[in-house]
Amino acid sequence: MLLIFSGISIIAALLALTPFQEVVKILVTLFAIPLVIFGAVRYSRVPSHWSFDGTNLTIEKLDREVTIPKSNISHIRNLRRSGGNLLIIYQRRGHSYRFWRNKLFQNEDQLQSLVEAIQAQNIEYYNM
Structure with missing residues (x-):
């Protein structure tokens, strides 16, 4: 959970620094959520x-x-x-x-x- 929350927070913070419109920032964040979840699950595997x-x-x-x-x-x-x-x-x-x-x-x-x-x-x- 911490990986997912921190990943989305980092993406949102980076997008806040860009000069794009708010709609574009929201769409990029929404499309990044599945990638963040995939990465968090891959990283937290325990064989x-x-x-x-x-x-x-x-x-x-x-x-x-x-x-x-x-x-x-x-x-x-x-x-x-x-x-x-x-x-x-x-x-x-x-x-x-x-x-x-x-x-x-x-x-x-x-x-x-x-x-x-x-x-x-x-x-x-x-x-x-």
């Missing part, structure tokens, strides 16, 4: 790596690594949203983990193979 070795589910995202033992996973919910998926991993003991899988401008990942591996281990998986 993640998921692996399931049969006993543990490991999620690596930036400098954070979460390892959840298979025996502690109650079930997993995959909630589809417009920009991606919200994966909620419920544990038998402890709190649940929420991970956002952003599909916008991302390469294809291994979600389907991870789902197949989880279902092969008889872990309940709900695709909603």
Whole structure:
């Protein structure tokens, strides 16, 4: 959000210094908004790596690594949203983990193979 707001503010400030008519400045700002949003989403990508070795589910995202033992996973919910998926991993003991899988401008990942591996281990998986 901060990138989008600052990008639009910079464009508006630069246009305020130009001698164009106000209508032209407003139109340029409106046409620049999709480019600013595209740039902000591209810049704020956070790649993640998921692996399931049969006993543990490991999620690596930036400098954070979460390892959840298979025996502690109650079930997993995959909630589809417009920009991606919200994966909620419920544990038998402890709190649940929420991970956002952003599909916008991302390469294809291994979600389907991870789902197949989880279902092969008889872990309940709900695709909603």
